[in-house]
Amino acid sequence: MPRCIRLFSVALLCLTAAPTLAGEATAVVNVDQDAGRINRHIYGHFAEHLGRCIYDGIWVGPDSPIPNTDGARNDVVTALKNLSIPNLRWPGGCFADDYHWRDGIGPQDKRPKRINMHWGQVIDTNEFGTHEFLNLCELLDTEPYLAGNVGSGTPQEMRDWIEYMTFDGDSELANLRRKNGREEPWKVPYFGVGNENWGCGGNMRPEYYADLYRRYSTYCRSFSGNRMTLVACGANGLDANWTRVMTERIGRRMPAISLHYYTVYPAWANKTVATGFGEEEWAAVLSECLRMRTAIGNAEASLDKIDPRNRIGLFVDEWGAWYQNEPGTPGYALYQQNSLRDALLAGITLHIFHEHNDRVRMANIAQVVNVLQAMILTEGDKMLPTPSYHLFEMYRVHQDATRLPLDVESPEYAFGDHSLPALSVSASKNEAGEVNISIVNAHATEEMDLKIDLKGSEAESVTGRILTANQLDAHNTFDAPNSVEPSGFDNAKLSGATLEAAIPAHSVVVLTLK
Structure with a gap:
């Protein structure tokens, strides 16, 4: 046997015979303590008139050959119901501050076609409007969260929309709603x-917006027993000044304030790709998502x-991973694939929300279908759940459960200039007394004991589920929808x-103790 072949064979034997590397980590979970409720609304979602989120993603119209209920895709509705989504935010996003609600009511063939000025200047038919959205929320058994138009709208337009949706009396707007097919008012809690x-939404300074919030919110009243939480526009990412000005000028007149933070690495002008990446990009993105903790801390x-x-x-009502759009798709549509990395990113971020459960009451991942870190991708009559979808399904166990305080000692995972704790852990107890522990191992190559x-604890048994794959960028496709x-x-x-x-x-594990 030639010497080079013998050396290769020995090397291969050593490689295959080598034991799996393992790091050691410890944790203490205080099962008998109460760290407050993990509000189910941090598992909320977001649907904007952007790309194929609404049209083709959620809405195909009642005459579509794709099975639907009053125009909403049955496969998407069924998949989202399986997540027990607590709320859905609509119509934007940037779209909200150029959206005029009267365009989206009445007979669909009479509704005006408008330019979507923010997202590609495509034509929006307004076929999906107020009735369609609120009826969808009823199909999903979820609570609606609407965004009103401050940027190009008026206080009158905003208060009229609220009356149209929620007033039960004999008013012109309530009767218009009835004429358009809805007798009973809807509940709009957010x-x-x-x-x-x-x-x-207007390129405003915080001082100017704070005064506008005081003005507009004056006319946002709760009607007919509807109890509505008003949400002020909060900061962009790590901007601590915006929240500081808002608190100084508005104070406790705002029941809630938003925060937007997207995991974007590297800088905006040079975003990374959704798939086809290596370990450096894996480590970079997962370490970058930890800045969510800083963004929340600045607001707090x-x-x-x-x-x-x-x-x-504090409502983190836009968050998630933002990468380059997929080749061959228009940039304004923000369509990107969703890999195992995104599931781990979601798991780590949700753990951060758990840690701040005394202040963080809602969060909305962006977005629900076909946009950014989507739960679902569609193509014609095909539909698939993404790894992020599966992460949310596994984490349902934490919704409205009692957070259990814990301490974790984990090795660091480092690659190049990027580092983060290898393990992220969160624990909760449900009403039945079951303890659920979710564990993210961010290390690309090393098992953690x-x-x-x-x-x-008085638990007697443990069961578990795992989400992982052989490759860091593993993802589901329409040809192989169940790869992850x-x-x-x-x-x-x-x-x-x-x-x-x-x-x-590179896995997520959820353990259940009974």
Whole structure:
């Protein structure tokens, strides 16, 4: 045998015989303590008139050959119901501050066609409007969250929309709603007073918007027993000044304030790709998503000064990964693939929301179908769930559960200039007394042996599920829609109050203790 072949064979033997590398991590979960409720609304979603989110994604129209209920795709509705989505935000986004609600009511063939000035200057038919959205929310058994038009609208237009939707009396607007097919008013529990008014919503200074919020919100009244939480426009990412000005000028007149933070790496002008990346891009994006903790901390620092009792809710109503659009698709449509990396990004970010559950009351991942970090992708009559969808399905167990305080000691995962804790862990207890522990192993190549001390636990059994794949950029396609999906996990052992589990590299595991 030639020497080069012998060396190659020896090297291959050593490689295949080498044991799997494993890091060691420990955690203490205080099962007998209460760190407050994890509000189910942090698992909210966002649907904007952008690309193929609404048209083709959610709405195909009642005459479509694609199975639908009054125009809404049955496959998408069924998939979203499976997530138990608590709320859905609409119509934007940037679209909201150029949206005039009267364009989207009445007979669909009589509705005016308008230019979508923010997203490609395509024509919006207004076929999907107020009735269609609110009826969709009823189909999904979810609560609507609407964004009102401050940028190009008036206080009169905003208050009329609210009356049209929610008033039960004998008024012109309530009767117009009845004429258009809806006898009973809808419940609208959340209403945003503008969107991104520091940018596409008017390029305003915080001082100016604060005065506009005071003016517009004066006319946003709750009618006929509808209890509406008004949401002020909050900061862009790490901008601490915007929230500071808002708290100084509005104070506790705002029941809630928003925050937008997208994970974008590198800078905006040179975004990374959704698939086809290596370990450096994997580590860069996952470490970048940790800046969500800084963004929330900046907002909390100002809110805590005027509201130490946490009465004002922080709504992170746009978040997620933002990459280059897929080749061959228009840039304005923001269509991107969704990989295993995005599922881990979502898991880590949701853990951050859990940590801040005393202030963070709602969050909306962007967006629900065919846009940015989507739950679902569609193509004609085909539909597939993304890895992010599966992550949200696995994490349903945390909705409205009691957060359990914990401490984690984890090795660092470092690659190049990027580093983050290898493990991210969160735990909660539901009303039945079951404990659910979600674990993200961000390390691209190394398994983590996790030992958990369960303080105050009386659990007798453990079961688990795992989301992982062979490749870092693994994703589902219309030819292979089930490449990345959860499976059973049996590599956890419970012995008294000690739980041990070997968490594979680049994976998410959810353990349930009974």
